[in-house]
Amino acid sequence: MANISKKVSWSGRGDDRGERTPLLNGAEDGKYNRHDIVRSRLKEIPHNAKLLSLKYESLDYDNSENQLFLEEERRMSHMGFRCLETRRWVICGLIGFLTGLIACLIDIAVEKLAGYKYSAVKQNIEKFTEFGGLSISLILWAVLNSAFVMVGAIAVAFFEPIAAGSGIPQIKCYLNGVKIPRVVRLKTLAIKVFGVICSVAGGLAVGKEGPMIHSGAVVAAGVSQGRSTSLKKDFKIFEYFRRDTEKRDFVSAGAAAGVSAAFGAPVGGVLFSLEEGASFWNQMLTWRIFFASMISTFTLNFFLSIYHGKPGELSSPGLINFGRFDSDSVQYNLYEIPLFIIMGALGGVLGALFNVINYWLTIFRIRYIHRPCLQVMEAMLVAAVTATISFAMIYFSNDCQPLGQDNTEEYSLQLFCADGEYNSMATAFFNTPERSVRSLFHNPPGSYNPLTLGVFTLAYFVLAVWTYGLTVSAGVFIPSLLIGAAWGRLFGILLSTITSSQSIWADPGKYALIGAAAQLGGIVRMTLSLTVILVEATGSVTYGFPIMLVLMTAKIVGDYFIEGLYDVHIKLQSVPFLHWEAPPTSHWLTAREVMSSPVTCFNRVEKVGRIVDVLSNTSTNHNGFPVVAHTTENDEPGKICGLILRSQLIVLLKHKVFVERASSRLSHRKLQLKDFRDAYPRFPPIQSIHVSQDERECMMDLTEFMNPTPYTVPQETSLPRVFKLFRALGLRHLVVVDNENRVVGLVTRKDLARYHLGKDGLEELHLAQT
């Protein structure tokens, strides 16, 4: 217990090292603490990873069982519930279908645009190779890249910044129960799809797979609501699903459908949703999610087969196609397993290096490159430099290989090679990353020489680290696979030269696959779902065991240094993310220390003026208010009798449900649950509701609308116990009561998420305004 400490200094990183006082302190220390805090209340610090932002709120997963809800349930027939179940299935089918269509659109658009770009540059290079002036081709390439990326970056930076990056961290947070503003809007989807097409066609070191997961999630959130608030269009269907509980279930189906379309891995998609998010899981939901995944991969497959002119030939289940590993050429032997494990460890180390560099780069970006025009400029520069490095590599490479039999290299460059040969560096650089991965996996032994691969790995590693976190929408899966495949293949080639026996070692494609798995595992640290995704994407169950071993090793080794890339970014965005378990060694913390106190409570029958005042107070911005029997004047806490949410109060105020108007309201219809759903999810801000001076004096009866049975805990409950309740039930507010059932405090997500295990034991994160 002695080593547990709390930060007291609020200044930057540098000087908080020495000043630590024990967290479990007596009254004396507490006084000192408070003094210190008061002194520095308005202090500003540079952005860092140890903050919790105020802008994130929880989702309301817990159902409010108020009287309206009970009434509605009474009215609903048995048939009605059957219909609901059927509608859920229909929605899942639609989610899968639309996600598949979007994947198809992205795939075709990228292929077309990249095709135009590469053939233009190729023609130019061929012309200038003969007559001189290759530096002009270089500039042309750089300008084309920058132009594509500029369009994408402008869309993201100026119109929807939340669409930046792969979107997986955001979806992870959403499934964890954090409401990220604007993350599942239609506008975000449009910008995301457009942005990803631009950035992949712009030749950045990115993939189009990660954004698919985000796209699937947005589709799910949109379809399940039966309307779009962005387009102001309400189809009047699926109204029952307009609440966080249902939406979140559908979003997990959408994420699964996205993975499934991206990798052609339906089972992997389901497991991804399981691993990354949904803490609320039952067998029927799983089955529905699987249905959505299957529909999505089938849709993609079907439409791509039409596009390729062979309708009905369902042979491209995912965006990335790793190609088939023939079962007789890829077998592995028992004595290779230690080698695979070594590769896994290497992947873990390289992945950790990737994450550390990206961590510092991201901090720099948040602190200094926060203006949209700077972000666009940065993205353009990266695109230009990517083209430059690629060109220089190709120009100075002396590695020439004869053209393959079936011309797998669509944009092969000859440059200074002999006629009938092509530059093998160009197969890696002058291509979309997906194609490069495939040629690394499948090109016959001898297609690359070791020097080319080594230089390529190094250059691509730097580019990929630099690119991730730019203000463009793009994923990190493919670049990771590509880096891994390059060094894996290099590893395989070196092995076969050392042993010099042309036996089982001879196939470097196998090592490319293992290297790719190791690198990806080292960067994102996914376990179960990634194994299944890779097995499904390569279509070889034979490799299930080695891939699992490699991912395990990579995770163990990588976790020793730093967390996974997605977790790093979640932390840097100051999201109150709840992990599976409370931090260890936190049992001595009780609800009393964790909770916020005092609590703003409302009476069962409350004056409208007070409600409006509390809601409009910008400094507190509370969301849930315990309703107490009655509060006395001297702030003695009252006995709890319910909990009401800000959104409910706003709807009540909007409809002017005041006691004084009850008689006149009889002529009007009674307020129903539907009125609350119609306002969901964008409840109007309190400022937009006009309350006159007369109305301020009215009273409001909350009994009918509050949740009469909120979860409560006694003050002595330990932190892990509170944590478990929160995580398992998806709570948003947990009322802490004393032994007479009087409200003494309120635990919210931010109160729990601030504890985390640092280097010197338990540490607290600071709340900050971002």
Add this chain to the structure above:
Amino acid sequence: MDLLTKCTFVMACWAVTFITVAECSIYPSEMSGDSARKLPSAVVPVSQASTLGSFYSLSLSSTFPEDLGMNEYCIELLRIYRQRYVTYANCLVTYARPVKVCQNCYTGFNSLEDIYKNISSDQPGPGNVGCHDSLMRSDRLMLLYALFSKLDEIWTSAECKQCLTEDQEALSNDTVYFMATLNQSLACFEQYQRNHTELCKDCKASYKRLKELYGRMDKNQTLCIDLEDAMNITQQLWSKNFSCLLPREETVPVIAVSSFMLFLPIIFYLSSFLHSEQKKRKLIHPKRAKSNNSLMNIQDKFS
């Protein structure tokens, strides 16, 4: 329409082969001893032939009764198949390196294909006997089928059809023209054998023409293995033997442009570090109960 012509073509082929077979049976001198011995059975009715055959075979322990084994007609077909197969295989091996199979073996292939079609068609021959079952499918080896399908596969993968005319009876015009162009280049190479630098300069025009023609034909899909191989050899001559490679002359401008491009981000990051104001976060102190465990403290705070 197309189908009709095909049908008539097949019929014509079949008729031609039938005539050949008929001729064969008329001139026994052309036949091998084995079939000659069984010749009489071809002229007697089938029903009698079977009894006769069984009678004959009693004296020859290595042969089977005719209805279980083969009839004359089928044996004849088999013999022709053998002859043509050998001719064609012989041709393939002869022109294997450098590859010239398409130009030289198409007649062989055509005739082999004819006889194969004849055997595999279920049209009954003279005496109402079809040879398809007895020749092709009587045993698990299915030798005739396997042999032909291998050769057919070779022919298909060589893409010889693309160099021949529609009916596979002659070389196509494109092919002939390509050969002519190729010969021009080779003649030019011959001329400057001594001096490679001059060769690179003077033969460039004809070589380039050849390359362009090749590229065009590649797009039109009028290439076959012969042309590909010839082009390959020529390319190797040009690049490896005469080493007419393009010089890497522009290293300096490329380096200059590259380093300029690489320099830009450094300026960008430095300037944004120096000029952009650092983003600060306002810390907020949350409301907390004092850690001392009584309600007194909470009241204390607000009194």
